Amino acid sequence: MKNIDNAATNKISPFKKLTTEQEQLVNDIISFTKHHLTQNHPAIYTVYGDAGTGKSVILSQLFVRIQKEARTQQNSVLYHTNNYFLVNHPEILKVYKEIAGPIKELYKKDFTRPTSLINQLDKQQQTIDVAVIDEAHLLLSKPDHYNNFYHDNQLVEIIKRAKVVIIVFDQYQVLRMKSLWTPERLQAITNQYPHKDYHLTHMFRMNASDDLVKWFNEFTNYKLTALPASARDHYDFRIYSDAEEMRKAIVQRNKEVGLSRILSTSGYPSTLDGGKHYIEEGRFKMPWDQYNYTVTPWAELPQTIGEVGSIYTCQGFDLNYTGIIIGPPISQTPQTNQLQVNLDRYTDVEAFKKRDDLTDPAEIKSLEKRMIMNSLNVLFKRGVYGTYLYAHDPLLRHSLTSLFKKAGFSLPKEEQ
Template structure:
């Protein structure tokens, strides 16, 4: 079934799968127990892109806010919030709040305003849900007005219960650098539970295709391309041809968008910057609408989206341009990631707690994570073009 909006899955009334329903009940039991014992608790929801982590959070915040008005509920008069650092996701949640009697826009915040507000008011929240927790800052950031060292630490200081979703393969900046090891160290001396979501809901493809996408996005591994009549996976030698085919899919089915790795110049100075390839030139996304997400505006078919506008969203078809920082190593038959060619300089802001060697490894992981985020957007099709000639030839040869 084709999706009509990029965010339809997040409606609180969306029917949960058996695994999601089990998780939902576990979250409610965990929260009720920790509220009753007044013991701080953390609950971590893990799962790859497309496994429905945000779907569960949306249903949970709606259930909690309804229960907070019910005198017979263990959640009566609780003060609960959903936090997310991703501005496009925050728009989505606020759109949802406008349609639900039990939700208010003030229930949804970015982490820094939440931390600063509760610090100033000297109060505690009850249950705090954190979507895309892999985007939480792990160092101070003047641009985001965050003066402490770790957003998750500060959220825990002001919350009785914290429920967060986490995927180490979606970390996109050094200032929010997390991995499973760092998270395990954070949780080690705190009461916590973990639940792993495994069922893929976004990519409607056979297991071999899903494995192909996962191997490329998490290991940089190029496997033989599977033949899959259920998923339209194509490799293009020409970016312009890819774009024309994608426009046709949008005309036929809607929600087809072009995205690219952050390998093309871009500055926040009001000027227009372009993603280019031989015979191809389109502007980067200009996310000017404060209320409607980039993927849901028809005009954005004529732009190129980035990881920052598309992470967390569903498309029917996605076209991806892999930029110059993504090459090919024939010796390992894997992607060759070149940080010096990556244009998202904000993502690579240096941190003192990493050696030069560690920083290089993290930079390569960030580039790979950005590829992984983009690869997992399309429900029914993925069109791929590589700027690097060697990588393009290898992809076509698959």
């Protein structure tokens, strides 16, 4: 465990060895791309997969292969094609740009945000050949004037400007109304064109048992179930009744192997105003993550062990160990094994901006609740070697610690 490679660039490195399935998928996407580049209408390849199923690794290798052929192989259909890799997430974009540095066929300018590319192409009155889009569930699906996006849907606009579009998508990582996507909404667009879909199902990121991953999924589908007997097999899964004890354990893991952080759902005071806003739970008091102006991802900055990470700083990244605070928006319904989402306790004001295409209050509520559970899902799927949980809601906290004991587990001595 001491020789863990913590660099995010190596987690999605184009030199990482792919599984047979991944290799075949990359080959299939390249064949699809080459075939459709010669057609006179756009085509779309969609890779569906939950968090941690290796989507970014596949795209990273795919794009290097595309660009190598585009820049060096004169006999390839891809030769001299104009291709871009897009991701609507500043922290992940930093990693891809860093990856591009040492690879001579990749340029940092190949990697950009969707809005930047759309506006740049319009300015130059140009189109491109291939657009590879990571985290397509973060694409805007309504105008966002604050970020200079004046159209209705980023995917639609990219398709208009490219011959082949390759996207990866996870419906359980949709977190904001301005990026509202469902499989149906996505397919309403992709089905208008020649398209191909592929579903990734194997969890690569977490060393957790399939049953524990399933338990996390049940949890984010509002069900509190018994912990599987395998919850701690080859995986350090813990439930704490004291957030401060959990913090100490994470600090210890960070000393041992690095890249271990406290994360939290919304539900605590937070505004990006340059000031510090704290999460307090009993003896526990830590500030939220600050806006990261550096080129280094948030979790790789040593000082962020003293901050609480959010979906905005950890989505798309691996962490070795996570201590997750399940905040006030998620509680247990008394006398049931059901969980509930308390929209009035959600403090991420940016998340639920009004949409003109949503008018049914019940549908809006249901989508908002789903997004809150999705944000917890994103946090649940970060920890490679271990996940520690603490719940704000007293009833849920009691139920979780009881389930932990009932499964025959106890916290290791060092932390008791």
